[in-house]
Amino acid sequence: MENSAKENAQLFSKTIILPIDRSSSKSESSASKEKQTCCGGIKIFLGALSFVYFAKALSGSYLKSTITQIERRFDIPSSLVGVIDGSFEIGNLLIIILVSYFGAKLHRPKIIGVGCLIMSAGTFLIAMPQFFMGRYRYEIFSSSTNSTVSISPCLQDKSQIPLSVLERSQAKINAGCVQTVAIIGPIFGFLLGSLCAKLYVDIGFVDLDSITITHNDARWVGAWWLGYLIAGVLSVLAAIPFWFLPKHLPRPESRKDSSTSSEQSKFIIEDNSEHHRSYEQQLKILEMAKDFLPSVKNLFGNPVYFLYLCASIIQFNSLIGMVTYKPKYIEQQYGQSSSKTNFVIGLINIPAVAFGIFSGGLIMKKFRINVLGAAKLSLGSSFFGYLLLLSLFAMGCENSDVAGLTVSYEGTKQVSSYEETLFSECNSGCICSKNEWDPICGENGITYVSACLAGCKTSNGSGKTSVFYNCSCVGITASPSRSSSAVMGACQKGNECPKMFLYFLVISVITSYTLSIGGTPGYILLLRCIKPQLKSFALGIYTLAIRVLAGVPAPVYFGVSIDTTCLKWGSKRCGGRGACRLYDSNAFRYIYLGLTVVLGTMSVFLSIAVLFVLKKRYVPQDENIAANGGRGMVSVQNRKDNFVNSDYLIQTTYWPEKETRL
Numbered sequence: 324m325e326n327s328a329k330e331n332a333q334l335f336s337k338t339i340i341l342p343i344d345r346s347s348s349k350s351e352s353s354a355s356k357e358k359q360t361c362c363g364g365i366k367i368f369l370g371a372l373s374f375v376y377f378a379k380a381l382s383g384s385y386l387k388s389t390i391t392q393i394e395r396r397f398d399i400p401s402s403l404v405g406v407i408d409g410s411f412e413i414g415n416l417l418i419i420i421l422v423s424y425f426g427a428k429l430h431r432p433k434i435i436g437v438g439c440l441i442m443s444a445g446t447f448l449i450a451m452p453q454f455f456m457g458r459y460r461y462e463i464f465s466s467s468t469n470s471t472v473s474i475s476p477c478l479q480d481k482s483q484i485p486l487s488v489l490e491r492s493q494a495k496i497n498a499g500c501v502q503t504v505a506i507i508g509p510i511f512g513f514l515l516g517s518l519c520a521k522l523y524v525d526i527g528f529v530d531l532d533s534i535t536i537t538h539n540d541a542r543w544v545g546a547w548w549l550g551y552l553i554a555g556v557l558s559v560l561a562a563i564p565f566w567f568l569p570k571h572l573p574r575p576e577s578r579k580d581s582s583t584s585s586e587q588s589k590f591i592i593e594d595n596s597e598h599h600r601s602y603e604q605q606l607k608i609l610e611m612a613k614d615f616l617p618s619v620k621n622l623f624g625n626p627v628y629f630l631y632l633c634a635s636i637i638q639f640n641s642l643i644g645m646v647t648y649k650p651k652y653i654e655q656q657y658g659q660s661s662s663k664t665n666f667v668i669g670l671i672n673i674p675a676v677a678f679g680i681f682s683g684g685l686i687m688k689k690f691r692i693n694v695l696g697a698a699k700l701s702l703g704s705s706f707f708g709y710l711l712l713l714s715l716f717a718m719g720c721e722n723s724d725v726a727g728l729t730v731s732y733e734g735t736k737q738v739s740s741y742e743e744t745l746f747s748e749c750n751s752g753c754i755c756s757k758n759e760w761d762p763i764c765g766e767n768g769i770t771y772v773s774a775c776l777a778g779c780k781t782s783n784g785s786g787k788t789s790v791f792y793n794c795s796c797v798g799i800t801a802s803p804s805r806s807s808s809a810v811m812g813a814c815q816k817g818n819e820c821p822k823m824f825l826y827f828l829v830i831s832v833i834t835s836y837t838l839s840i841g842g843t844p845g846y847i848l849l850l851r852c853i854k855p856q857l858k859s860f861a862l863g864i865y866t867l868a869i870r871v872l873a874g875v876p877a878p879v880y881f882g883v884s885i886d887t888t889c890l891k892w893g894s895k896r897c898g899g900r901g902a903c904r905l906y907d908s909n910a911f912r913y914i915y916l917g918l919t920v921v922l923g924t925m926s927v928f929l930s931i932a933v934l935f936v937l938k939k940r941y942v943p944q945d946e947n948i949a950a951n952g953g954r955g956m957v958s959v960q961n962r963k964d965n966f967v968n969s970d971y972l973i974q975t976t977y978w979p980e981k982e983t984r985l
Contacts, residue, residue, distance in 0.1 A: 380508025388516025742862025
């Protein structure tokens with residue numbers, strides 16, 4: 324390499340003295356062409372990789388946006404939906420080790436291409452049940468025929484009890500570009516979820532005019548499957564470029580003899596001229612196996628790393644649980660449709676998170692914050708973020724007035740079991756089922772589980788325009804000037820609820836931004852608290868622990884807790900318990916926000932412990948220089964790079980004479 328470098332230097336000097344030399348001109352021309360080819364290949368690779376990140380992020384976020392749709396479509400509880408959501412991480416864990424091992428030995432672009440095809444097959448597979456399980460059925464009592472003939476919703480004969488009806492109806496710049504696209508992906512994922520939620524689940528297969536429910540109905544299911552087909556097509560398109568890329572991109576002449584190169588260029592550009600021998604590989608594997616247990620012991624013997632890992636696991640449990648069921652919380656608490664909920668999250672919350680991450684990195688660079696400052700910033704971000712969450716307890720809506728569930732048929736507050744109070748004297752002459760859910764809204768502002776339970780005798784119209792008359796239960800609380808009539812669908816929540824929803828959005832955006840500020844400082848703290856040679860291993864353990872101990876269990880136990888707040892369960896076609904139709908708004912709010920805040924508080928206390936240990940071990944730069952007689956001194960520029968670049972570590976600057984203990 325040294326001789327080659329000298330020859331290149333002599334050639335370069337000759338080129339300067341004799342610029343008309345044809346050989347040097349040809350050399351420059353070929354080098355220029357090769358440089359252009361290399362740059363073009365890198366740009367194609369980065370463009371294709373960015374699109375892969377976009378497709379993956381879109382698919383993952385779209386899954387979050389369809390949780391309530393899947394729950395209603397297949398009549399399953401939130402706990403089982405949590406298992407489905409957690410299985411996404413389980414799939415990652417099953418394949419990540421194989422990819423990590425073989426990815427470095429095989430054709431990397433083609434490995435990525437195969438991964439895209441597998442991801443595409445997975446998204447297509449998720450949508451398949453829609454096409455093999457028949458059309459969507461929902462509970463319905465009222466007539467959906469196009470006629471104005473009076474019917475009798477209040478059934479007098481047991482033989483008339485209806486069944487459910489089937490409806491027919493450059494390095495940093497490059498990395499920045501990739502990460503930016505990965506952030507844009509969730510935005511489009513939730514917006515796609517909003518669009519699909521507006522469309523009826525069986526669109527194209529049924530007559531939409533025959534659908535009797537609206538977007539705000541608890542039984543409404545959007546075209547959840549459509550987004551998965553779109554995401555699958557995007558993944559297929561993302562795989563195409565990688566099949567035409569070479570295994571290794573050519574290295575420019577100006578860099579072939581360079582003795583140093585960045586980690587990013589090493590990832591993309593490799594030298595084909597040297598290959599490790601089998602014997603050398605075996606020795607390397609044996610050395611790695613021999614050092615594995617000591618590395619694990621060294622890593623978990625580092626109190627800063629261990630405490631930060633525990634704090635992160637608990638915090639991600641809080642965040643993952645909150646994000647997974649946030650669409651459901653907004654729908655049930657504020658009476659919003661799935662479409663509007665996904666639109667709000669994608670257009671407001673996700674950009675706030677992205678801006679918070681960017682702000683955290685900007686603060687670190689602007690103020691040249693060291694490792695101790697990064698720990699303080701991360702702690703402050705978590706503390707104030709969870710403090711803001713406490714205010715959301717006061718920004719909820721009261722339960723809707725549902726006769727027999729939240730209020731009695733006389734309009735007073737309900738306290739006893741709903742199974743006993745769904746039946747009242749006003750509907751004693753009707754033979755009704757307590758298991759179905761086909762709500763109507765009385766003129767008295769009270770929702771009734773069905774027209775039958777409301778004691779309605781006649782109806783007029785069809786579908787969404789149906790109007791029920793002579794409803795004996797509605798007449799109990801209606802004023803003499805009003806008729807005892809009702810219309811299709813549940814009543815809207817109180818007048819204060821839209822205002823509370825606006826307050827919730829404002830606080831939610833501020834909270835998302837505040838919590839995200841600590842993302843970059845926390846990551847830098849993670850990198851700087853460990854030895855450089857253990858950095859990759861530490862990041863792998865960190866990622867694995869977050870996915871296994873947070874990504875998998877959090878959606879499950881959040882879902883189980885939310886199921887305990889259900890007031891009215893739907894019924895399956897086979898007679899079993901289906902999806903929840905009505906939640907206790909107050910209990911839902913306390914469970915959902917309570918779990919989030921409690922886990923967040925535990926994480927804050929562990930972060931305080933991290934800061935306490937870090938302060939005991941941290942030695943400022945000036946004290947280090949004085950203690951070591953000038954040893955360990957670094958230039959101002961190097962210190963600046965240290966604060967900005969998370970991959971650069973001056974171990975002796977932060978923990979002199981204590982490195983072995985960390």
